[in-house]
Amino acid sequence: MKKATRPRGRPPSLGREAMLDGMKAQFWSGGFSRRSMDELARAAGASKPSLYSAFGDKRAIYLEVLRSFEADLERMLRITLSGRRPLASELETFFAASVEFYTSGENAQLGCPILGTAVAEGVEEPEVREQLAGTIRTIDEAFLKRLRHAVDGGELAPAVPVENLTLSLSSLLHSIALRARAGTEPGALRAMTSGSLDLIFRQAGA
Template identity: 30%
Template structure:
């Protein structure tokens, strides 16, 4: 009688942690922390539950890792948008359009800001997430307030304007874009809103002085 070799089980299929985290982030972004089940996360990443736990920890730890990754990416993109030259109108338009690139997805449609869409809900019950969300919002506030202060010194804003207050409002307008994107407004609608927002901050375009950062 011939013997048939017994097939041994191979090693578990290797996975790319960056790809797995990106897939998990998309699930959290679409469904929020509470709505994203472990089965959803496992299916999206191609990993079973033990593998997910081994790679990222529990669901809460995975969410925080996803939130940190989003913050790193958005921070880098925003820093580039702020550094670019041009008038205040041009810089603000570039900043808002950069944000819009995060808020709209070709595959998922309007999803808004991950910080607001997914982070705020979890911030109600997770002190660490609340801190990350608040720090992210305040970091943006300071960046826009600094931009306004510098541009006022260059003569692009009236001396009577409070640059810190105006910067805070301009930062809040970005939150409004996120909400509108999440609610389903189209790219064309949001682009038109950006033009109006920038007009409100900078005044009529035909009266804008030329300046560079």
């Protein structure tokens, strides 16, 4: 017997995930302050009261969207930095995919949906700042983990300062996210990443 017993009243026409999916693009381009609940409701395919009943208020929706984007990022980090291919190759893949993602907007380059929008609101919205800090930490930890794995597997010498290398990689990503939203062309961003990765690993003596 499956759990097919339907709850009781009228069934929801859209789940939370479906609504969130519709709203992510809105917050990605406009951030928290430039999007109204009316626009969000239209994008979600639901009415405003449905959103309020499902999430509470506008800020809660924005936070859920940020969490959803972070989950996407974690998936992406797990896949591209799996440790099954050489370090340099995996990093190139990761950064190429990031550039692609940051510049994939149809009307404009949107950069990173978290770094590009939460940073402005974070000062006066503690929960947003906390979420932003969490994403930054997630990135740092993913790079650090992969670099440690490289040391363990003999890809990097044990003397390599993995913490400093981690920060170089994170900084590169932050900078690309910023420049993408400021309009730097994808080609320039790709050149930037390969140049920086070369330099970083030449310095690391890899």
